[in-house]
Amino acid sequence: MPDDKPRLTDDEQRNYVEALETLPLLTRTVFLLASRDSFPYAEIGWRCGISVDEVQVRVADALLGLDRHMRVRPTFIGRIRRALLPWRDAWATARAREGDRRLAPWLSPQKRPGRRSAIDWIAWAFEHTLR
Incomplete structure (x- = not known):
C-alpha cells in the first residue's frame, strides 16, 4: 500500500533536523513522542513528568519553532x-x-x-x- 504522506526533499529534511535541534530538549522530546511515536498526551505527560496541559503547550511551542525555522516567507x-x-x-x-x-x-x-x-x-x- 503506498504511503499518502508527502515526502520531504533532502534539503527540507536537513532543514527539519536542524530545526528540531534548535528546540529545547523537553520540547523536542514531547514533540517527537507526539508526532513520530503517536503517544497520547496523557502518556507523554506521565513519561516526561509534566501535566497534559504542559504537553499541549510544548507541542505548540515545537510547531511554532519548527515553522519559524523552516519558513522562508514572512513570519x-x-x-x-x-x-x-x-x-x-x-x-x-x-x-x-x-x-x-x-x-x-x-x-x-x-x-x-x-x-x-x-x-x-x-x-x-x-x-x-x-x-
Whole structure:
C-alpha cells in the first residue's frame, strides 16, 4: 500500500533536523513522542513528568519553532505587523491631531506624569509591538 504522506526533499529534511535541534530538549522530546511515536498526551505527560496541559503547550511551542525555522516567507508576527500598518497610521494621525494631550497625557509637556488609563497602556503596548 503506498504511503499518502508527502515526502520531504533532502534539503527540507536537513532543514527539519536542524530545526528540531534548535528546540529545547523537553520540547523536542514531547514533540517527537507526539508526532513520530503517536503517544497520547496523557502518556507523554506521565513519561516526561509534566501535566497534559504542559504537553499541549510544548507541542505548540515545537510547531511554532519548527515553522519559524523552516519558513522562508514572512513570519506570523510579520504578517500581523503588515496588516496593522493602516491602523498604525490612523493612530499616529489621531495623536498628532490631539497633540498627545488626550490619548497620551503623560507625554504632554504641560502635564506631569499621572496615573495611566487602560487606553494609555494599550497605546504603549501597540507602539512597542510595532517597533
